[in-house]
Amino acid sequence: MIDVKLLSGALGAEISGIDLTDVSDENFNTINNLLLEHKVIFFRNQPLTSEQHVALASNLDIRNTCLCKRFK
Secondary structure (H helix, E strand, O other): OOEEEEOOOOOOEEEEOOOOOOOOHHHHHHHHHHHHHHOOEEEOOOOOOHHHHHHHHHHHOOOOHHHHHHHO
């Protein structure tokens, strides 16, 4: 179950109960919708490899080009 904890009145939320290593379309759509709704989202305790982090950012199209170049 996904839990959303608002961090301020204007923007930002801490998201728990979601696995960022799950590369399904459903999971990415959920994350993208949360990002659009809250503008800034935080995930704690996600054991992502560098490659998984780049894949997540690439699918959400929020890549930091320096980070992507470093790990490709």
